[in-house]
Amino acid sequence: MKRTTMARPSTSAVPAMKGRPRSEAAPAEPVSNPDNISDAIRGAVAAAMQKALPQHYTPEFAANFANTMIAELSQANTRPLTAAERGTEWMLRWGCPGFCVVEHGHPQALDSHSTAPVETSLRTADLECSGYSDGTDNLPWLTAQTVVTNDQPQAFGRETSVWLGYGLHLAEISPAKARKALNDLRTFTVQLADVIEFAERVAADDFDGDPEIARLDEEARARRAGRA
Structure with missing residues (x-):
């Protein structure tokens, strides 16, 4: 089956979307x-x-x-209820594996079966990065979950993927690619630690400017712009 990277909607902290589970909380x-x-x-x-x-x-x-x-x-x-916790009748009705937390039957429920996402405690709103968020959501910075698609398996087979969320964006990748992403992240976190330690040493020389000097500088800039 063809898989694409999709944009994650920002209607809520736990986004409702086709292909994105909305699960019932215990x-x-x-x-x-x-x-x-x-x-x-x-x-x-x-x-x-x-x-x-x-x-x-x-x-x-x-x-x-x-x-x-x-x-x-x-x-x-x-945490959301798993199919195993919902019971055998639910599992047989929807063809769910025991780990599935999808609220099948909901209009915006995922057609496939999914684990509950793991996520970072850091939110998009904490990053305050220009262009990263529209300011109306507070999604996790990173998420990951396992998704199984087995609709009409005789015709289309069964496929397991890993969904990696990054703020508003969501990518569907194979477990093999997810493993590569994990290895890259492990390498990156070591490098990130070096960057942070260096930045902390450099930041020891940081200081606040003088608001009065800043005001005078802005006024001088405005006068120069007026003469241009």
């Missing part, structure tokens, strides 16, 4: 004060790192690790 356990739980996790992670990995511990590293744990726990509490 009820979350009530939490009296999520902030207290998050603070407890951060404190426990910091203490554990200082004890077990003192040579690697920094407050920033511990905070990032804890925030990742908190994000994963939050997603677990709102």
Whole structure:
């Protein structure tokens, strides 16, 4: 089957689109004060790192690790129902494998079967990159999910793909290409770490300008432009 890269719509934080699953969330356990739980996790992670990995511990590293744990726990509490959880009748009706979280029967539901997407906690709105987002959405920066297409398999066969989301954009690629993308990402993250460490050293010399001088400079520019 022919596969294409498509633009992801920006109507909601979890976009509704043909070929993009909209899944039913399982009820979350009530939490009296999520902030207290998050603070407890951060404190426990910091203490554990200082004890077990003192040579690697920094407050920033511990905070990032804890925030990742908190994000994963939050997603677990709102995860969609799988076909296996919906039951045998649902699986037989829609031909779903047990992992499928697609809400079949919904007008905008995916025709294929999909896992729930994994995603970064970083959102498109956090990047503030000109031209990257129209400012009306708050999609994950990166997402990934497994999708199986098996409609009329006798005629068209069965195909498994990996969907990689990048802000508003979505690409369907083979598992082999996804593996190559993963290897490239691993190499890139090492290089990115070097770039960031160098930028942090360079940023030590950064300073704020003088607002009064900036104002006078803007006025001088305006006068010169007026004479041109």
